[in-house]
Amino acid sequence: MNGNHYDVAIIGGGVVGASIAFQLAKRQFRVIVLEKERVAGQASSAAGGMLGAQSEFSNESPLLPLALKSRAMFPSIAEELKEMTGIDIGLVQKGMLKVAVTDEEREALQRHYEFWKKFDGSARWLTIHEATEMEPNVSCDLKGVMYLPNDGQVSASDLSVAFAKASIVYGAEWREYTEVVNFLKEGKTYLLYTNHGTMAADAIVIAAGAWSAQILERTGISIPMYPVKGECLFVKTERPLVQATVFAKNGCYIVPKKENKLLIGATSTPNTFDKKVSVQGIKRLLEQAQQLIPSIRHAEWEKAWTGIRPQTGDGLPYIGVHPEYERVWIATGHYRNGILLSPITGVLVADLIEGKGSGEIDLAPFSVTRNSHVTHL
Amino acid sequence: MNGNHYDVAIIGGGVVGASIAFQLAKRQFRVIVLEKERVAGQASSAAGGMLGAQSEFSNESPLLPLALKSRAMFPSIAEELKEMTGIDIGLVQKGMLKVAVTDEEREALQRHYEFWKKFDGSARWLTIHEATEMEPNVSCDLKGVMYLPNDGQVSASDLSVAFAKASIVYGAEWREYTEVVNFLKEGKTYLLYTNHGTMAADAIVIAAGAWSAQILERTGISIPMYPVKGECLFVKTERPLVQATVFAKNGCYIVPKKENKLLIGATSTPNTFDKKVSVQGIKRLLEQAQQLIPSIRHAEWEKAWTGIRPQTGDGLPYIGVHPEYERVWIATGHYRNGILLSPITGVLVADLIEGKGSGEIDLAPFSVTRNSHVTHL
Amino acid sequence: MNGNHYDVAIIGGGVVGASIAFQLAKRQFRVIVLEKERVAGQASSAAGGMLGAQSEFSNESPLLPLALKSRAMFPSIAEELKEMTGIDIGLVQKGMLKVAVTDEEREALQRHYEFWKKFDGSARWLTIHEATEMEPNVSCDLKGVMYLPNDGQVSASDLSVAFAKASIVYGAEWREYTEVVNFLKEGKTYLLYTNHGTMAADAIVIAAGAWSAQILERTGISIPMYPVKGECLFVKTERPLVQATVFAKNGCYIVPKKENKLLIGATSTPNTFDKKVSVQGIKRLLEQAQQLIPSIRHAEWEKAWTGIRPQTGDGLPYIGVHPEYERVWIATGHYRNGILLSPITGVLVADLIEGKGSGEIDLAPFSVTRNSHVTHL
Amino acid sequence: MNGNHYDVAIIGGGVVGASIAFQLAKRQFRVIVLEKERVAGQASSAAGGMLGAQSEFSNESPLLPLALKSRAMFPSIAEELKEMTGIDIGLVQKGMLKVAVTDEEREALQRHYEFWKKFDGSARWLTIHEATEMEPNVSCDLKGVMYLPNDGQVSASDLSVAFAKASIVYGAEWREYTEVVNFLKEGKTYLLYTNHGTMAADAIVIAAGAWSAQILERTGISIPMYPVKGECLFVKTERPLVQATVFAKNGCYIVPKKENKLLIGATSTPNTFDKKVSVQGIKRLLEQAQQLIPSIRHAEWEKAWTGIRPQTGDGLPYIGVHPEYERVWIATGHYRNGILLSPITGVLVADLIEGKGSGEIDLAPFSVTRNSHVTHL
Known part of the structure; x- marks a missing residue:
């Protein structure tokens, strides 16, 4: 034994x-x-x-200190893992644009901003002009934009x-x-x-x-747990369209990955372990992404997939x-x-x-x- | 030599x-x-x-006699090829619904019907009620439907x-x-x-x-020739949604294939040999398909691809x-x-x-x- | 409810x-x-x-009547399923060559033949000359060949x-x-x-x-059950190499599929649910297949996969x-x-x-x- | 214009x-x-x-100065490209074991070593014991081993x-x-x-x-040019089997890539643009690789592919x-x-x-x- x-x-x-x-x-x-x-x-x-330690939280939550601490660990984790395994985890620290596309979302986003304003001064409210100057391919029809410079991303x-x-x-x-x-x-x-x-x-x-x-x-x-299916997709552009991650208040996000790929996510279908990608999931993601970054319509389709995420009560x-x-x-x-x-x-x-x-x-x-x-x- | x-x-x-x-x-x-x-x-x-010997032609054309003759050859060709190679070419002879989704398309479709009416009596103009009785999953918001029982399909x-x-x-x-x-x-x-x-x-x-x-x-x-890129996609449903091919006057078609797969085609982008599938191509096909067969939104995504078709002046x-x-x-x-x-x-x-x-x-x-x-x- | x-x-x-x-x-x-x-x-x-109702059994077994009955059901099942679903199950009834490549295998194969000889007269013992006349691409170094005309195959x-x-x-x-x-x-x-x-x-x-x-x-x-992993692979040739399935007494088989593909199987690794294809599995299958049909070495590689089969005590x-x-x-x-x-x-x-x-x-x-x-x- | x-x-x-x-x-x-x-x-x-600036050359060649210069450029190129594009080109500088598996190869390898001995002192002739101490998974049946610490690798x-x-x-x-x-x-x-x-x-x-x-x-x-098809494959192991690239004098090489993948290459088939992977190519690569690193037989199969390389007279x-x-x-x-x-x-x-x-x-x-x-x- x-x-x-x-x-x-x-x-x-x-x-x-x-x-x-x-x-x-x-x-x-x-x-x-x-x-x-x-x-x-x-x-x-x-x-x-x-x-998204900041983009995911707009209220006090016991999870917040964990999220901030964990985010802060990534630079050293990235180095340690690269050293030990040769694998580059793709850490990118170019911030996140959290955006509103409706008036209601704008109000919610402003409250979200108020929440973080006091924190460390990093969160910024951008005018649409500032936002499109920072990211020229982002739509100028947005209703509100918050910039979170410290919310990065990795290759999951x-x-x-x-x-x-x-x-x-x-x-x-x-x-x-x-x-x-x-x-x-x-x-x-x-x-x-x-x-x-x-x-x-x-x-x-x-x-x-x-x-x-x-x-x-x-x-x-x-225990009160349930699966939530999320659909994602990859598209590819000839040139990089954005530097920062663009994350809409309605849940759609666009994450720039290497080789000019954009990861577009994610739908949320609760209570299923079914891993099928649905027609309506793809359609909705493409519509939402195009609303955020209009020129994405010229991008090349790569692939779609799903993940089953563990949610609790x-x-x-x-x-x-x-x-x-x-x-x-x-x-x-x-x-x-x-x-x-x-x-x-x-x-x-x-x-x-x-x-x-x-x-x-x-x-x-x-x-x-x-x-x-x-x-x- | x-x-x-x-x-x-x-x-x-x-x-x-x-x-x-x-x-x-x-x-x-x-x-x-x-x-x-x-x-x-x-x-x-x-x-x-x-x-689509009949669905593709709504006017006199020198190509018409070839198209009709060629269509008539398929049953014997299917048998001969199966015999010689063991390959089932997937010949399905369940007809085609040619449909209009706007008033303009309806008028064009009626002229299309007039053209074929005299031919052999096979072309039928259906009421929306008849159409949805024949194919219950086809949208009841269509403006006009012609049924061509002799336009079949194969696995290309x-x-x-x-x-x-x-x-x-x-x-x-x-x-x-x-x-x-x-x-x-x-x-x-x-x-x-x-x-x-x-x-x-x-x-x-x-x-x-x-x-x-x-x-x-x-x-x-x-010679006056140019390539036309066409994008297509495959989705899969739990049960068969249609028996006949559904072909919209705007060019979108839905072909029921085996194992409950639906082939949805095709966009037309002239003057390119580029074989990339575009975001807007997929988005448009999904929108058009959903307009014809609303319940397609629940279908499972399979894949997308392109073909470069040879068009002449x-x-x-x-x-x-x-x-x-x-x-x-x-x-x-x-x-x-x-x-x-x-x-x-x-x-x-x-x-x-x-x-x-x-x-x-x-x-x-x-x-x-x-x-x-x-x-x- | x-x-x-x-x-x-x-x-x-x-x-x-x-x-x-x-x-x-x-x-x-x-x-x-x-x-x-x-x-x-x-x-x-x-x-x-x-x-393989006959090729799989060389002794009395309670399973034998089931196997023979089941094999006999395929022609009508194929027709019924094609009718109902449009799916061609790929039934091929061109028999099986069961072959020995060593002297021990030859003896076992002869006993196998003796077992079936009385049955319905269909099993035949072939000389190597007869075998290579029937299937010219099969190796002439074989030690013994039994032909079972009634053991067919389908697309699983x-x-x-x-x-x-x-x-x-x-x-x-x-x-x-x-x-x-x-x-x-x-x-x-x-x-x-x-x-x-x-x-x-x-x-x-x-x-x-x-x-x-x-x-x-x-x-x-x-209950006494255990999984047995089996590895298989597909190769493709320009012309058909064999008509019948070739099944070696050591367990390697080559099944001709449509479009000149050959399915080569299968290894047996007991007690694992692991679905990984192993290097040694591929190597062994390619060696065994080449021993049976030497010209397979010119074939094109397609892909390899595994299945987990349920075996009992x-x-x-x-x-x-x-x-x-x-x-x-x-x-x-x-x-x-x-x-x-x-x-x-x-x-x-x-x-x-x-x-x-x-x-x-x-x-x-x-x-x-x-x-x-x-x-x- | x-x-x-x-x-x-x-x-x-x-x-x-x-x-x-x-x-x-x-x-x-x-x-x-x-x-x-x-x-x-x-x-x-x-x-x-x-x-392989050193492993590829065992004689004077006008290409040698270019090869050495080019190899020396990789560290700064890697940094520049990562900076500009975010892409890690996967530069690994852990050297190469050039090995002989027959007596003839040993002699050729010794001449190869003599050629580089004077150069910068980096090339080392290893005893089999030293070699297996450095790379314990390399076969102890090798006939000769040269270590080239400066021949690295990238992700092509x-x-x-x-x-x-x-x-x-x-x-x-x-x-x-x-x-x-x-x-x-x-x-x-x-x-x-x-x-x-x-x-x-x-x-x-x-x-x-x-x-x-x-x-x-x-x-x-x-001009006197011809294509040479090369077949390669990827296998994956649970733990890293080697740190250095292992390159046999007969042309077979095993390059450790990230995530414990091993790239095994390459066959050489002149005068073809045909990109098909052949059965005999895979079989030979697997045999040669297993001779160099016996435990590779337990590796997981990933995939095979070809490239068409431009050779000159x-x-x-x-x-x-x-x-x-x-x-x-x-x-x-x-x-x-x-x-x-x-x-x-x-x-x-x-x-x-x-x-x-x-x-x-x-x-x-x-x-x-x-x-x-x-x-x-």
Whole structure:
């Protein structure tokens, strides 16, 4: 059994599981990651990769300190991962234009701006003239524009794979196509039954994204989580159309990627694990993108895809211990902030496992028992 | 030289070249097909495969008798090709709904109907009620509907490949990735210089689609031809939405293919060989398709592609002898009727080469010298 | 609940589930198929499509009558499915050459021939000369050749999709990306909890291929099943190299498909759900194929893929009722005969559900409780 | 005509054309690149990306100074292109193991080592023990190993695209799908007839790789050039197997790329433009790779592809002026050193066009008229 006995077994090989594996392996834990399909095979590869610590929040939220801290970690993470794996995670720090296309959106955007104005002075309200001077291809029919210079972006799949490869350099093991059917406690050890045999671990981390609820149900609890399908697409232009990410208040965003590709996302279809790209999803994204950057209509079509993002009842992720099993940790429900939050989540979960606590960060809002919706089956 | 001496060398391995090769090889000619890329690599694979002998014509045209004859050949061609190659060309004979979505289109459609009314009685003018009874998923906001029960469809790429494979069964040779750089007459023989060596043939057929003009220029003549890019796409539904092909007067068509796929085509961008799929092309096709069949918005996206179709100055193909070189034949410019016209073109060209003449069909309107636009370089 | 109440819920949308859905829907049952990914997304699309009722069996086996009956059903099934769905399942009835490449294999092949000799006289032992006369591209270094004229082949994915589409024509519903997490009996009804909500059904069929054991474990029983990965590849030749399927005694087979493609299969790697194509798998298949048909080395590479086949402890499928739940039926473990056995399995399971019994076929050898290996968890 | 009048028209958008466009645009020339298909669509994207300035040469050659100079340019080029385009060209400077697998190869390798020993002391002869200590996954059955620490590698397609994008930043224009049919001199201007209209330029650079001979033929000269097809493939391992590139004396090389991918190349099939991947090509590459790194057999198959490389009669590229047309420059025939030589070729051609001469580099060996094989048609 020794060969199959680990300090920590992580269920889920997406960006969150990979970041946790990276932090734990770096700290000498003997780690195994159990992934039912491929590394970063779901939402982690589908994501736009925006680091929208400011653009995603317009109100106080317990998630805010995590988002800001995590965003600040990217420059050093990028360097460390490049060094260890040779993978460039594509960190771009050219800011974000958050834009309104209707009067209602303009009002919401102004409140969003008021919220950040006091923060560090970086958020700026632009006139349309200033905006089109900064980004000449952005439509001059916009109703309002906020500029967030510190919200950058990365390549989501490169980040995920780099975390995984770096964890392997530190000694972590990965098993793809390995689905955990069940796990049982035997003394101080957890036995994990998978479709590729049984493994033993002292601790377990459930980081299975939208599939986490299903795993938790087998441990006897039901938490308020649901999948949200997001459709994205890639188009390609002859010249770069924008430097900054352009993010409309209605949810449509355009992220400039390398080789003059533009990533356009994302629709939101709740309550489905269906990974089909729909005709109406593509149509809507193309319409919205063209409203933001009219000359996108001349772009070349590349491809479309979907990701299934894990949303929770109150919109906050679950980061904490299982209510009934000690040393079973949960890290899921990051919805569309998984890429942004992956560095800090890795550190937080590793700290919890080491018994270090979360320092100045209050993890109570992310506890699994924070609301009455958890059902004991 | 014997091993490289052929009766006929066909330049171009699209559906027209393949059909000619099939007819000639069947008649015992020693045939070689020289294709600069792959069999049916251009417009022949990109086509929607409609057999629109009636839907494409609303006026007298010298092409009409060819179109009707060619359409009538499909059932036996389908059987013959299936027998020889095992390939099912996907012949579907469930008719076509030609529809109008504006008042102007309705008037044009009525004239189109008047034109065909006398023909064989098959064309029917449907009330919107009749149309939606026949095809319940077709929009009830249409302005006018004509039903053409005899305009069917095939799988364009299967047809093209089946012609090619059948020609090989009859002894034809095919050379892919073989570009003809030049050809010269030496006595009674033509020498073809290619990027894969030199070949000799007694006769040549130029059937290179949109690339024919370029080849003809090297023979000293310039004909009024230009490429027209067409974009198409595939979507997939859970259940069949339509039985018949739905073809709007504005050019958008929806062809039901096997496995509940719908082929939606086609845009028309003249004067480009650029094979990029554009954002605006996709957007327009999806809008038009949704106008015809609203529930298409729930369909699953499959893919998009383009074809470069060979159009001529007066819209008629060139089928005839080269004005300066005897035994150099030209068969090109079929624009978007290449699939429909391929069977008859194969027979006509084979007949010409055999010296049989074209029977009751008058080929004068298709001669290369029919208009003054041919320039001797 | 009415809208979600079905007569039968089938878990698994592969060829077996689709065939059962087709038979049940044809008999007016209200059927829903729950598929965790896509229709025919696993082994059903990966299969070579051989109908090896004779080539796969060289000894008495309870499976033999099923295999022969099922093979005999294909011509009429092909016609029925083409009629209903427009899909040509690619039935080819040009026989199979079963070949030996070593002396040991020759002896085994001779015993194989002895077994079938008495049967219907169709099996023939060929001299190498006869074999190469029949198939000139087959190596003349073979040690022994048996010809089985009645073992044909189909397109595995076309068959699977055609069953599914035909079942829909008869009223069956299909839910893709729908995973059954658990099911419970409530009175006379089964409640199926899925990642897309709850459904109710009077009866359940588990036809989930290699994933069936996992589902059965949640019902409290463990059966001796294991996955066997098989790698296959497609190559393409300019001319057809063989008419018949060539099947080596060592397991390598070459199946001629349309458009001069050759399907080469299959490796066998037990105990893995890993769908990666391995370097050594490709290397071995190419070596073995070249030994059978030397000129295959000039073929064009197309692609490689894998399928995960459901094998059982004694090599026989499970077709019968669940040992503890009445009206829960099991149809799985067809290993590499799933395509061949799909028609008969559909009929047998539909008969069982109708209470008709299995006629002259003895289903005892396929019962879930046939051996002591079933463990009650 | 003004809008279509350029200082320099470059025919060919591969890595050589792109590097020349980059240098010229940087020096304020008004440049247009005419590419018949896509940027870097042929050999430039297919290449392994080795910078084998020492591994490729074991004798004196006029190409040697260019190769060494060009290799030395990569670190600064990488930085400049990353800065301008955001594209990381994947420069890896971990050296190369040049290995012998037979006794004959060992002797040749020793002579190769003798040649470089005096150079700068960097080349090292390793014992098998040293070699396997450095690269534990390399076979211990090798017969001889030379280590070249300064021969690195890049991502060939990223380099090519980065050159193109950087040239655009400096003002160059690119036309894809634009084939030059002919060009004529009119006064001091060249008129280029393309399938997308006519353009005018004061100078022309022919950098069309394997297609250059065809273009030159239309200008009346025939040069001894021929295409050489090379097949390559990608496999993927769980952990990195090697740090350095492993390059066998028999031509097989294994280049470690990011994400644990290994690029295995390359076969050599002369005199074909055929881009099909052959069964025997794959088989041979897999056999050779497994001989060098046995554990590669467990790797995952990714894909295979081909490139058509431009070889010349004496193995040296053509870099110089057209023998009959002034201000028509030729830069082609780099065979399998196009990636390595692209930086220096860009600088040399830009210098020639500026009238600067080639400094200490003697370009006579690369002149188009260097040998009697040039034929005036």
